[in-house]
Amino acid sequence: MYESRWTVNAGRVLLLVGMVTNLAANLLFARGQQPASSSRTEAILVLDTETFAPHRFIAVHGRRSLIQGYVSEGMEVWAYPFQILSGYSVAFRPQGSTAAINGKDLLSRVTYKPESVTCTYLGPDFIVRETLFVPLDHPGAILSYSVEGAKSIDIEVRAIPVMNLMWPAGVGGQSYAWNSSLSAFVLSEPENRYSATVGSPDIVAHDNPSNSAIHDASQAGIGLTLRPGHSGIARLFITLNSPHADSGSLFNQLIRDRESLEAEAATHFREVTERDLRIETPDSEANKAIAWAEIAIDQAWVCNLDLGCGYVAGYGATRGTRRPQYEWFFAGDGMVAAQGAMSAGDLAQARAELEFILRYQDRKTGMIWHELSQSAHFIDWGGKYPYMFVHVDVTFQFLGTLASYVDASGDSGFANQHWDEIEAAYRYCRSVIDPATALPRIPADKEGGNEQDRMSDDLGLSTSWVTASTAFAHLATITGHNSLAAEASKASGRARNSIGSRYWSSETSFWISGHDLSGKDMAEQRSGPGEALSLHLFGPEQTSVVLDQLASNSFQTDWGTRGIGAGSAGFDPDSYAKGSVWPVGTAALAETFWSEHRPVSGLSLWMTLLPLGSLDSPGHMPEVLAGNFYRPQIESVPEQTWSSAGFLDATVHGLLGLQVDSINNHLSFAPRLPANWANVSLRNIGVSHNSIAIELHRKANGLKLTIENPGAPFKFDFTPDIPLGATIGQAVFNHRPIAVRVENFPQQTEARIALDAPHGQSEIEVEWRGGVSIVPERPRPLLGDPDTGIRLVSFQLQRNILTLIADVPSDRNSHVGLQTGWTIASVQGVVAQTLEDSAIDLTFAASPAGSGPYRRARATVEFKP
Known part of the structure; x- marks a missing residue:
């Protein structure tokens, strides 16, 4: 599932006046920052950063608009499908001073809430708090500046006016002018259909657009100065106006209704936490990660007036020509998000996502689409661009996702209502099945889940066919299409019988990920799809061998699972897709370990996901990490929807084993x-x-x-x-x-x-x-750390003897915990220390003479009968 899209997709030292800090950028979760009356919800959902990290991503999300970016590079403002501003930056000029102080040199703290982000700037004798906010359902933004200090402070704003469509569509001939009656710049395009307004009653000075032949590059774009009044607060309002609408209508509405809009957004996110599945554990880090995963999924819901509402794939700064990462629609990503919404109990949103996906299904073939830009309405997206119907695997994924929704919700009426579309999707899947193998082949003009390699077939797609045909048979039974149910069940059975032999290498004792266009086995050893193991498509011995390898240091790191094992052909830990670590893949494999009765391995993988919400954009999980050091991979998107959704799925269905x-x-x-x-x-x-x-x-007992x-x-x-x-x-x-x-x-x-x-x-x-519980060591890597954790490959208890097989680092001691009321009689291969409360620590000693960074170790613990 996590390979259903492989598209190519962060130094700043902040000077605090009077001091230079080189403290590591660590996330402090609401450390004593809440008011005395703060609720549990506020305590979990208010996140703080101090000693601001280089390239710490900021995003404030609404259904129709967005503020995002890195302060060091300037923020950007979107109101879908238009980018309104880029390079937004602030400076502060104290009263009587001839020079302004650049805001990025004073930024020292950022406070994240689901509905807003507040940046705190510490000046020599003043503090400015900049709160970034977008309304829940209006295409606009409000930026507020609260000033404390002995002198009056002016806020100087600069930004580049863009007023252009999201990639790949575009308009030309944009212009901007000052409107004195609004106290605002109005940005427009030549046809005067669309316009944006940027202004405030608190503006005391502004640039005057001119047609001069000479321009000062340092003063590019638009500039304005805000001066707080008696309240100590100044605000800037930004709107995208409806086609041919008055440029002041929404602008004045935001000014008038600001307080109610802020309250509406705060209430919405509070209701999300109260409405969705609410999980409380003894682990505060886990509680925050779970709650924010639910928030991140909700924040990914976007409404485009021309296309409709659906989940976007993520949020990241714009690259190239107005191509933000990934603030447009992918059906595959949307289905992972919908699965996360189902895990959270938000069945209405999951249903709405399925409706959105069905809206753009290919009516001729039944194929489910892959990608939909937010500017697709303005161009022939499906005809002249090669992105919409390119991935064959998405249609297979759709049938399984829809069946999951019907089971979780009991909404069989949805299946009846959309039966023609469901059957069409199934027929498309059937159309690519090779009669000789009973498995799908990838058409020459299409791609599977792996965009990096041209393949004729792959294990992931074949596994998806087993799932899709089983799901279709289930849906057909529910809706009374019994003959179709029987047909699909037979197809699923034939596929099951074919996979084990076609995708197994006796030479490597590992699965084959697929075949190239000539039919040759792909040499890479990949960590997915784990679903092939959960579905028992291989024999018990084969499954056990693969699970042991997947649990080893070849695939596992302190921050998750490598997509390709270290030492495998094609392994590149710095690459986007050939050895990097995908959180969504880690989450999926954790579920596999749990389903295959290896709960310690599942828990170990799940724990690697917990710190990821503090790696870049607090509360949100990134797209991909490097495979050799703990850091985001260079192309990684800071807020990837399916990373958060996959983590929530693994928590609900794996850790908790909850199935509705x-x-x-x-x-x-x-x-x-x-x-x-x-x-x-x-x-x-x-x-x-x-x-x-x-x-x-x-x-204890x-x-x-x-x-x-x-x-x-x-x-x-x-x-x-x-x-x-x-x-x-x-x-x-x-x-x-x-x-x-x-x-x-x-x-x-x-x-x-x-x-x-x-x-x-x-x-x-x-x-x-009696009995004994294994307590895996919890990884807590810091940025730049290599992999140093123990990998518990397998263990078993035979009578009173516990045997453990582990990959342990050669240069340091490693630990595994036991929890038991039994008494140890003897140990081999480890040193055992009895602690309090029936806890035992097992230490694997360092072995610096080893030939590599890891060695395979074996230990036995004999308990007294």
């Missing part, structure tokens, strides 16, 4: 929590129009689960992890004994309970005896 089937009124909860988490609670779980809450409390069900009874499966090798003592449901089935796997022991959850409050209590 509203079609069958069924909820599954299979938590695979860290052994040191004593509790977790979930609110707003939507099951068949009911809102369910569950709360789990754990102790048992757990208690409380279920709050305000509606009708539902089917409930509870499958918690218990310590490896533990046995069940007793289990009760509402104080009555209940049956528990224990299942043992090499790396997991789980207890299975199935029941009907009645109306009201219910309780499940389970007690166990």
Whole structure:
């Protein structure tokens, strides 16, 4: 899934007056900055940076407009589909001074909220707080400047007027003029259809546009001076005006309604956190990452008056000719975002995204589109440009996503309403199936998920066919198309039977990612698609071998999973797609490990994602990281929607094991929590129009689960992890004994309970005896760090002996934790230290004489019977 788009897509030392700081740029989450009355929501969603990092990305998002960029390079303002300004910068001139101080030299702190960003500038004897805000549903922006100091401070603004369409469309002949009645610059284009307004009642001076033959390059663009009044605040208002509309209409509305617009945006994001799935854990970093993932998905929802509303792929500064990264529509990215919205419980938005995707389906072929620029309305996007219908894999992905929505929502009416489009998409998928293999081939004029290599077929696409045909069969059954359901089920079965032999290399004991145009095996060893393992498309032994390799240091880093293993043909850790680390791929592989009963590996990968929300744009996860050092890859977009969505998916479906089937009124909860988490609670779980809450409390030898069900009874499966090798003592449901089935796997022991959850409050209590839990080391890399963490490749408990296989760094000690009430009899290959609360630390000693940065280590721990 994370390879469905491979398009090519950040030094600044800030001088604080009187001091120079070289402190590392670390994210401080709302450290004591909230007012005394702050709620839990405010504490989680207010993020602060101090000692501002080089190229720290800033973005403020609305449905129809955006402020974004890097202060060092100047901010940009968009009102879709137009870029209004670029190079926006500020300087501050104290009263009586002949020189202004550049704002970027004074910037010392940035405070992020979902609805606004505040930049704090520290001058010699003054402080200016610049708050960037865009209304939720209006094409405009408001920039406020609050000044504190002994002297009056003027704010000098410079910007480049653009007033042009997003790539690739464009208009020419733009001009700008001063409108004294509005106290604003009006930007326009020759046909006078579109215009933008930039101004304020607080402007005391401005440039006068002239037609002079001589221009001062340092004074390019437009300039204006704001002077705060008695309130100490000055504001600048920017609007994109409707076609042929008065240039002052929306401008005056923003001035008049500013307070209500700010309140509306703040209320919206507060409601998002109260409405969506609410997860609380003992880990504050995890709580922030989860809450901000939900916010990031909501912020990606964009409305274009000509095209409609949908998820954009991300946010990043404009590159080239008005091509921001990635503030336009990709159906594949949108479906990952829709899956994230479903995980958050925002089914209405997921449905709206599917509607948006269907709106532009190819009516002739049934193919789902790949890419849609926000300026597509102005050009022949689908005819003269080669981007819209290029990726064959997106149509396969669509069927699986739509089936997920129907199951989660119970909205079978959606499938009935769009049955013709659904069947057309299925027919398109069938049209590229090779009868000889029962698997898809990539047409000569199309691409699969990998844009870097020309391929005739690939494992990811073939796996997607198994998923798509199964999903279509399910949808056909729900909607009463039984013959089509039978046909699709047979197709899925034939594909399943074909994949194992076609995509397995006995020479490398690893899967084959695909075949080139001549039919030759691709030599690269790729880390996906993990879904091929979750679907059991290979044999048990093959699956185990691949999972061991994927858990090794060849693929794993302290910040996620490499797309291509180190040492593999084609590996390049600095590249965009051949050895770099994609958070969405890390999240997907974590889900695979959890589904294949390797919860420690799943947890280890999930933990690498937690720090990413502080790497560049606070609260948001980047597109891609380098494969050798902890840093964004040079082409990476700072706010990538599917990175946040993938993390949320992995949290909900992997870590928590939460699955909602509203079609069958069924909820599954299979938590695979860290052994040191004593509790977790979930609110707003939507099951068949009911809102369910569950709360789990754990102790050394048992757990208690409380279920709050305000509606009708539902089917409930509870499958918690218990310590490896533990046995069940007793289990009760509402104080009555209940049956528990224990299942043992090499790396997991789980207890299975199935029941009907009645109306009201219910309780499940389970007690166990013995067992051991593995506690993986949590990575905390700093920018520029190489990979130094331990990689637990595999382990198993046979009777009373625990065997661990790990890749450990040669130049330092490495640690694995155990949590157990058992007593150690002996160890080999490690040093064991007993700590408090039944904790044990296992140390793998450094071995500097090793031949490489990592070595394979084996350890055994024997417990007293």
